[in-house]
Amino acid sequence: MRTWIAPVIALIAVAALPTVLTPYTQDLVLKIAVFAIFALSLELLVGSTGLVSLGHAAFFGIGAYVTVLATGDAGPASLLWLLPAAMGAAALYALFVGALSLRTSGVYFIMVTLAFAQMAYFVFHDTKLGGGSDGIFLYSKPVLAIGSRTLLDLDDKAHFYYLVLAALAFTYGLLALIARSRLGHALAGIRVNEQRMRAAGFRTYGYKLAAFVIGGSLAGLAGFLMAVKDGAVNPELLSWHQSGAVLLMIILGGIGSLRGAVIGAAAFTLLQELFQSEALLGPLAGHWQLTLGFTIIAFVALLPKGLIGLKQRLGIGSRHD
Structure with missing residues (x-):
């Protein structure tokens, strides 16, 4: 139970924040929460299954675009069908992409997922x-x-604030349950040694495809929330830059940890906001990609296990997810 204490306390604390947040900081918290869902969806592939994808933003963007296109200009749409439609469209494309790309591995898998995302x-x-x-x-x-x-x-x-928090809690809880299920144990085995899992009688392709589709649908959930938050969508949501950014989030937080994905999303978003602030950095803010890149390189060099490994680095205790 103690592995759940910190996430629950954090969720309660964030739920109480609207009473003291300014409009800007509330929007920032929402942005972090949405990116945390997005990062968690990729963590299922990279951290749990060992599938490094450079096309995950496709599912994020499809979820966002379906939200806007399905709404149209006829007035408010019902959440009961719009949210499943956004997640379903992302899951359907993930099924198509996964069915083909999972027949490859290694760098070929990375490039095929990138190609489908660019399409x-x-x-x-x-x-x-x-x-x-x-x-x-x-x-x-x-x-x-x-x-x-x-x-x-x-x-x-x-x-909207509490819906986003509920979606984050749902995503985190779902992935925690998956990690403890037969599917999660099979995915962990595939990550360690897929050939041995095949020899043991597991049909690894089906397990990997299930993870790919679940991850795609959760990315679609994040896309839905981002479209509603911003009130607009553009093709950059599907770009390889976005796929690279979410991959950096889980690397920064610590691959293989749900907490790490959330921490990484928060750290990446806050660093991005910091380095874009002209009030704090002056003219250097115009080159925020450069400073952000150097900072992430420093973090990865000093903390190879990510921010989640900081406790171990300092010798405070062991890591728990």
């Missing part, structure tokens, strides 16, 4: 479907209503 990117970038490079706007945010009674209106900042 999806150019579909939205070069066609009228996604509004081109400018993207499209979400004019009406979803609602959850029963009859004439509205239970959730995502145009309400408080409603």
Whole structure:
């Protein structure tokens, strides 16, 4: 039970924050939470299964675009069907990509996932479907209503804030349960030695495909939340830069740890905000990619196990997920 104490305390603390947060800091907390869901979805592939993907942003962007396209301009859509539609579309594309790319391994798998992501990117970038490079706007945010009674209106900042926290708790809890299930143990075995798992009678392709689809659907959940938060989407959500950024998040936090994925998402987002601040860094803020890159290199060099390994590095105690 003690492995759950820290995440639960952190969730309760963040849930109490809206009373003291400014609009800017509340938006920052939401951004961190959405990226934490995105990072957790990739952690299932990289940390749990050993599948390094450079195309994970495709599922994130598809979830976001489906949210906007399915809403249209006819007024607020129902959360009951819009959220499953966004996650389902991402999962469907993940099934297609995974069914083909999982027949490869190593660097070939990385490049195939990147290729599929770039295909999806150019579909939205070069066609009228996604509004081109400018993207499209979400004019009406979803609602959850029963009859004439509205239970959730995502145009309400408080409603949306707690929905994002609930989604983060759901994602973290689901992946923790998967890690302790037969599927999770099989994925761990595949990560360590796939050939031995095959020799033991496991059909590893099916297990990897299941992880790929689950990870894709959770990335679609993050995309849905990002579209609602920003009220707009653009093709950059599907770009290889976004895939690289989420991969850096889990490396920064510590691969193989759910807490590490959340910590890495928070650290990456906060560092990005810090290095873009002209008030703090002046003209150097215009070169924030350079300073962020050097900082991440320093973190990786000094903390090869990520920020989650800082406790062990300092000799305070052992790591728990």
